[in-house]
Amino acid sequence: MAGPNRKPLADRFWPKVSRRSDVECWEWTAAKCFGYGVIGSGGHDGRMLRAHRVAWELLVGRLDDDDCVLHRCDNRGCVNPKHLFVGDRADNNADCRSKGRAAASASTRHVGRANGRAILVEGDISEIRAQLAAGVSGAEIARALGVSKETIYAIKSGRNWHPTVLLPA
Numbered sequence: 320m321a322g323p324n325r326k327p328l329a330d331r332f333w334p335k336v337s338r339r340s341d342v343e344c345w346e347w348t349a350a351k352c353f354g355y356g357v358i359g360s361g362g363h364d365g366r367m368l369r370a371h372r373v374a375w376e377l378l379v380g381r382l383d384d385d386d387c388v389l390h391r392c393d394n395r396g397c398v399n400p401k402h403l404f405v406g407d408r409a410d411n412n413a414d415c416r417s418k419g420r421a422a423a424s425a426s427t428r429h430v431g432r433a434n435g436r437a438i439l440v441e442g443d444i445s446e447i448r449a450q451l452a453a454g455v456s457g458a459e460i461a462r463a464l465g466v467s468k469e470t471i472y473a474i475k476s477g478r479n480w481h482p483t484v485l486l487p488a
Contacts, residue, residue, distance in 0.1 A: 325361045329377055332358060332370070336398055344397035345374075352455075352463055353446060354395035367459065374398035375405070387411040393418055411465065438466055439474075447474055 325331075335349035335358065347356025347370045356370025372388050378400045382388065389411055392402040406414070439447075443464065450460050457471040473479035 328358070328361055328368075328373065331361070332373055332377065335370070336374075339399075341399065341401050343399070344392055344394050344402060345399040346394075347371075347396045347398050351396060352450065352460075353443060355463060356396055356398060365454075367455070369463065370398050371395075371403055374400055375403055389414050408465075415465075438464065439470075444474060447471060451475055 335347060335356070337346040337348050339345060349370075350357050352367070357367045358370055358373060360366040360368050369388070371390065372382060375388050376382055382405065385407065386405050387408060387410060388403050389406050390397055390402060391404060392399075394402070397403075447460055447464075451457065451471075457475065458468050461468045461471045470479060
């Protein structure tokens with residue numbers, strides 16, 4: 320819902336999309352967080368919404384909070400609903416594994432990107448710290464990245480991804 324002096328979400332959303340043919344990705348051209356487009360909810364709560372979820376709701380239908388919107392094209396900035404599909408957390412994890420973004424071994428004990436099970440990479444850590452400094456909640460960041468709140472708070476406190484364990488590029 321828009322605030323009293325704000326345009327409706329759809330009116331703010333579509334100018335930020337480079338809309339092409341149905342077979343091409345529709346790139347989000349505005350703010351991104353971890354590669355995913357984000358747009359303010361328009362309310363006084365300051366909540367940020369994922370652009371691909373907004374596109375789905377505007378063009379396809381309502382989503383439940385537990386629904387995951389996944390990308391067939393594997394392009395986090397894409398908001399073309401023909402490239403998106405809805406699943407649950409298990410579907411999201413399976414999609415991640417099928418695209419080679421998940422580790423095969425549960426026993427790896429390395430740090431940073433040397434850990435084959437790591438979901439996050441060094442660039443994500445810098446972005447997480449910047450988002451936290453900007454006032455984005457750890458819970459919101461965790462949802463956006465598909466990690467636990469505890470992971471975000473461990474990064475914030477330096478227990479995980481301490482600057483001294485980051486590997487050179």
